[in-house]
Structures are given as structure tokens and as C-alpha cells.
Amino acid sequence: MTQNLVATWKAARDRLREAGVDTPAYDARLLLEAGAGVARADILTDPYRVLSAAQRDAVERLIVRREAREPVSHILGRKHFWTFELRVTPDVLAPRPETETLVLWALERVGAGGGLRIADLGAGSGAIALAVASERPQAEVVAVDVSPAALAVAQANAEACGLGARITFLEDDWGASLPGGSFDLVLSNPPYVRTGALSLLEPEVARYEPRLALDGGADGLAAYRRLLPQIARLLRPGGAFAVEIGQGQAEAVWALADEQGLAPEGVRADLAGIDRVVFGRRGARN
Numbered sequence: 391m392t393q394n395l396v397a398t399w400k401a402a403r404d405r406l407r408e409a410g411v412d413t414p415a416y417d418a419r420l421l422l423e424a425g426a427g428v429a430r431a432d433i434l435t436d437p438y439r440v441l442s443a444a445q446r447d448a449v450e451r452l453i454v455r456r457e458a459r460e461p462v463s464h465i466l467g468r469k470h471f472w473t474f475e476l477r478v479t480p481d482v483l484a485p486r487p488e489t490e491t492l493v494l495w496a497l498e499r500v501g502a503g504g505g506l507r508i509a510d511l512g513a514g515s516g517a518i519a520l521a522v523a524s525e526r527p528q529a530e531v532v533a534v535d536v537s538p539a540a541l542a543v544a545q546a547n548a549e550a551c552g553l554g555a556r557i558t559f560l561e562d563d564w565g566a567s568l569p570g571g572s573f574d575l576v577l578s579n580p581p582y583v584r585t586g587a588l589s590l591l592e593p594e595v596a597r598y599e600p601r602l603a604l605d606g607g608a609d610g611l612a613a614y615r616r617l618l619p620q621i622a623r624l625l626r627p628g629g630a631f632a633v634e635i636g637q638g639q640a641e642a643v644w645a646l647a648d649e650q651g652l653a654p655e656g657v658r659a660d661l662a663g664i665d666r667v668v669f670g671r672r673g674a675r676n
């Protein structure tokens with residue numbers, strides 16, 4: 391059979407469907423574009439263009455990886471978040487669209503003026519820190535992660551986005567070494583999957599994403615128990631916080647924040663209608 395663009399795309403799509411990939415047509419197109427070095431417009435306007443042997447081999451290598459359920463973001467080494475195309479590696483969680491709920495909340499909370507200090511605890515690829523830093527040019531942003539490999543990715547992303555000078559990167563345990571009372575806003579998307587549920591996740595997540603970014607302990611709340619006291623300590627009086635949560639965790643995280651003397655004020659749902667963010671401020675008891 392002629393190995394032209396459209397035939398290669400269809401064969402790849404069928405193989406990915408067979409492998410259980412839930413968006414086989416879309417993924418096949420992205421991998422064909424990347425492997426063959428063609429643009430989407432080429433596939434549409436010149437579908438019978440014949441691929442060279444080198445192009446076929448390159449596409450084949452990518453399709454084999456996707457058949458093994460490696461995520462497209464890891465295969466391509468990039469993932470879209472906010473206005474950026476971020477680099478991702480096996481050391482970081484590929485940023486998720488629902489995390490933009492947290493970013494949107496932060497931007498509503500923090501006006502464009504004023505030199506505020508903002509912390510992103512558990513920065514991973516840097517997604518949250520970068521989005522907030524880009525939208526609030528006056529703010530000073532600190533991005534913290536316990537994983538040096540993740541921080542290196544975040545730093546490379548900041549440089550690539552022209553935000554390297556705007557963000558301080560710190561290898562640390564939930565900001566424990568930062569001075570107390572020094573932040574106007576603290577944001578975090580911690581690991582929140584129950585350990586027992588990790589093996590039930592899609593292979594793309596369970597096999598390829600870092601456990602450190604996913605594992606929330608026996609009840610999924612272990613990271614919040616360590617993180618929320620730090621948030622309470624780091625915020626200046628009146629400072630605000632927002633944490634991302636997993637489905638069904640709003641009540642428990644609200645209670646944990648309250649226990650730490652934070653004053654939770656609300657829950658924000660993502661575009662799918664799932665409660666995704668618990669937010670509030672430093673309470674009177676702190």
C-alpha cells in the first residue's frame with residue numbers, strides 16, 4: 391500500500407484505537423505531524439503526498455510509543471497550558487486544563503497593579519507560576535518544588551517564556567524554609583490521588599507520570615495536611631490562598647484548612663462542573 395499522508399494517518403488511528411487510546415484520530419494526526427515533520431494543512435491539502443522511508447520510520451517510532459499508552463505530551467515533550475507551550479518530561483506532571491481554574495481565581499483575586507508576592511508550592515512544570523507571572527507583571531513569584539528535576543523543567547520553561555527573571559525557583563518542602571508572613575497569595579496544586587487508586591488510573595497517568603506528583607497517601611489528603619500549615623505560616627495577615635483538589639475532596643480540604651487557622655471562603659468548580667479549588671484567606675487565629 392502507498393504510504394501517503396492520509397493512509398498513514400488512518401492506519402495509525404486504527405492501531406491506536408485498538409490499543410485503547412480514547413482519542414485515536416486526534417493523537418494519530420499529532421504524531422504524524424511530529425514524526426513526518428508536516429503541518430496540519432499538509433494533511434488536509436496534500437493528503438496523497440508520499441512519505442519517505444525516514445519519515446515512515448519516524449512516525450512508526452512515535453506510534454509504537456503511543457500504543458504502549460505513553461501520553462502524547464511525553465512523546466512530543468510539550469503540553470499547552472494557558473498561553474504557553476510548556477516543555478514536559480517524565481519528571482513533571484503534564485499540566486491539566488482544569489488547573490486553569492486555579493489560575494483564573496488567582497487573577498480575579500490579584501489586580502493588575504501593586505507589587506504582590508505570590509508563591510506556587512509544588513510548581514512541577516511551572517504552569518501556575520508562569521501563568522500568574524505573565525498576567526501580573528508587577529508581582530514577584532516564587533516557585534517551590536521538592537524535586538530538583540521538576541524545578542529544572544520549570545526553570546527552562548520560564549526562560550523559554552521570557553519569564554526567567556521574574557520567578558525565583560526554590561527546592562524545598564512546601565516552602566518550609568521561606569520566611570513566615572511574607573506572601574500575599576499562596577497557590578498550590580498538590581498530589582491528591584489516594585495511593586490505592588493510583589493503579590486504577592489510566593495507563594497514561596499510572597505508568598508515565600511521576601508518583602511524587604500524584605500520590606496523596608492513603609486517603610488522598612496527606613499533602614494537604616503538610617501543605618496547609620505552611621500556607622497559614624507563609625501568608626501575611628489578610629493574605630489569600632487557593633489549592634486545587636480532587637473530585638469529592640472539597641469538604642475534607644475545607645475542614646483541614648479551617649483546622650490550620652485558615653479561613654476557607656469558597657469552592658470553585660472547573661469547566662466540567664467538578665469542584666476543583668478551595669480558596670480563602672489567612673484567618674483571625676493566625
Ligand SMILES: C[S@@+](CC[C@H](N)C(=O)[O-])C[C@H]1O[C@@H](n2cnc3c(N)ncnc32)[C@H](O)[C@@H]1O
Pocket residue numbers: 482483484485486489511512513514515516517518534535536537540562563564565579580581582602603604
Ligand atoms: C500535582 S503536581 C502539580 C504540578 C504543577 N503545579 C501543575 O499544576 O501542573 C504536584 C507537585 O508537587 C510536588 N511536590 C510533592 N511533594 C512536595 C513537597 N513536599 N514539597 C514541595 N513540592 C512537592 C511534586 O514534585 C509535583 O511537581
